[in-house]
Amino acid sequence: MIILDIKNLTLEIESNGVLIKALDKVSLTIQENEIRALVGESGSGKSLIVRAISGALPPQWIVTADRLTWRGQNLIKMTRAQRQAIMRRDIAVIFQDPMAALDPSAKLKDQMLESVPREFIEGRYAWQRYASRLSISHKILHKVGIQHVEECINKYPHEVSADICQKFMIAMALVSQPTLLIADDPTRGMETNTKKQILALFTRLNKTRNLSILFVSHDLLAISAMAHSMTVLYCGQTVESGKMKAMRRRPLHPYTKALMDSAPSFSPDLKPKSMLVALDGTIPTLQHLPIGCRLGPRCPRAAKECVQMPTERSINQHTYRCHYPMHVEPV
């Protein structure tokens, strides 16, 4: 069953009198029990999608969508209170950059205790309830792999390493036992061992607790180790989406292909120290968006038609937007 359903989500903002589409017809679904990766480079709009889902967009953004629903309920139409209730109990978000998301002036312990939902706390008296919150916190902190919990918990965020801050963020997100976890770049800059621990934890929660996960990242190795399916975003447009295996074996969109080529680990036959296949140029800024398919100026397969936005097509649940996809015979 689909729990989160986004169809043609467009986000516009005015800049110097013109409307700019920061997100242009983005589509994304998450099934119950699914781990879906949302992949894209910085500036491609990943975090905007996360904020659109969580309702954390500034008011000057114009949001339109054919669908933006949580278990069939329209997220755009519902009241603030209804939406906050969903965000408090069903969907948990780990925002990018744990150091910025944590309050630097409060001990980790206080921030952790604060995030334990009221309905889980046992006991009648204040001291009982405090003990209950503390024990729930300890359990979850152990589970996310923090060693020496007793020592860490009494520190301020700047006194512990970035890895530990990240683990605290994860613990604070998971303590409400959400149905969907949205993790915005949770393994950024992590060393291999820590990364493996976090991925193992996510995979375990997915298996044992049926936790669905939207894993926002451009760490292809981490993604392919864990995700069941993947949606690729380029410059505010969803260019391809499908099952992880199919996307790795036969990417249809030239940008997905470029992403796969950027991870040398995926090409075991690559000669050491040989040049990597890479797209020229960089992702354009919002002020200089190309018309039509936004990959156009960097795309090795681009042709005249590409100034028209390609429509979305599908083969076996593998969806793409491209006039000249790879591995597909022209019609």
Added chain:
Amino acid sequence: MTPLLRIQQLTYNPPKRWEYFSPRSDFVLGPVDLHVNESETLAIIGSNDSGKSLLAKLIVGAVKPSSGEIILNGQPIGTHQSKARANNIRMVFRHSAESLNPGISVGSMLDEPLRLNTQLSPAMRLEKVMQTLSLVGLMPDYYYFYKHMLSDGQQQRVALARALILDPQVIVADEPFAALDPSVRSQTVNLLLKLQAELGLAFIFISHNLGIVRHMADRTIVMSGGQIVESNLTQTLFTAPQHPSAQKLIYAHNSMLKF
């Protein structure tokens, strides 16, 4: 053959006053031995706090070692900051974005090391700056750009240009790829491979990205607890790591690949 750069019995013991701040005042680095040849790439891997960044800083002279010797082209260069070292061993810092001064133009940023370290005339310096910009694939216009006008990849190129401007023989980089997006990362890898082939640079880099380490590095050393615990040809190390902490890292990496 004498290696381009040889490090012998290099150690670092933190000064006493550090103890007040550091929870790990017992941390000592070394003694370490390592060497790198012309046109060779050496990668340093290891878990957090294993001393990788500190070793890099010791090599470039940003931190003074307690003992040991650094030999460049067969000549001991002393463990203190010297001209020979400043010009020949250059560092690209971890978050190059943070290490670029936002208040001055790219041109002045690149001119500065030339002004401080060479006798070149202004016209010759300008020419050198232009040459170096083109070497890293930036148009001459970038001379007048400021940091905020550059993308991540361009900032990385400027940081590299600044390291290259004195024609060093060795480039040391701490996590040069960590902050980069996939396509920019591939471009940077290609640029470094190209520069190495053209200029014969020796390249020492620290990275958590073992896929790139395996692709770029001729040899790899593994650090743990301030020591080099293993050092081998990259391909050998990745197929048969010996030391437990090397095994842990490489198996963790390989386990992610299996899917």
